[in-house]
Amino acid sequence: MVLVVTVAAGLFVSGVLPDTVATDVAGDALYVVVVWALVVILAPRLPALAVAGIVLVWCTAVELFQLTGLPDAWGAAFTPIMLVLGTVFDPRDLLIYAVATVVLLAVDLGVSRVVSGAR
Incomplete structure (x- = not known):
């Protein structure tokens, strides 16, 4: 469900809203959420720190790949x-990816604590 909602939000941000710094930052953050969700779907037993590492490496690699001109x-x-x-x-995207990944890691760890405490 998170994946579907996030993809829909990303499509809205990139396709409907005007192209601004805010929509660029939002799009990058939503991209991180989508990658995070995909990693969790593909490897649900991975610890949150491993998921964060994979997400950050993927996002950084994609951004650096753009230097080749091929994605364009x-x-x-x-x-x-x-x-x-x-x-x-855009070097700013690397910072956004890192910050968004740290935020998702904190959320994941926080939710895990609440869920394990409720048991």
């Missing part, structure tokens, strides 16, 4: 590629 070229030929690989490198 591929996105011009097939627009949905832009949703996964982005287009052009």
Whole structure:
């Protein structure tokens, strides 16, 4: 459910709202949430710290891959590629990915404490 809602929010931010710094930051943060959800779906028993590491490595790798120009070229030929690989490198995105990953790690650990305390 989180994945579906987050993808829908990301599509709304990227497709409906005007392109601003705020929507760029929101899009990056939502991307982190989508990657986090996918990692948890694919490996549900991974500890939160491992999930955070995978998410941060993936997001950083995708951002650095943009330096090759390939995501921009591929996105011009097939627009949905832009949703996964982005287009052009922006160093600010690396910071947003790191902050969003730390926030999700804190949320995950907090929720885990509450759930295990309720048992």
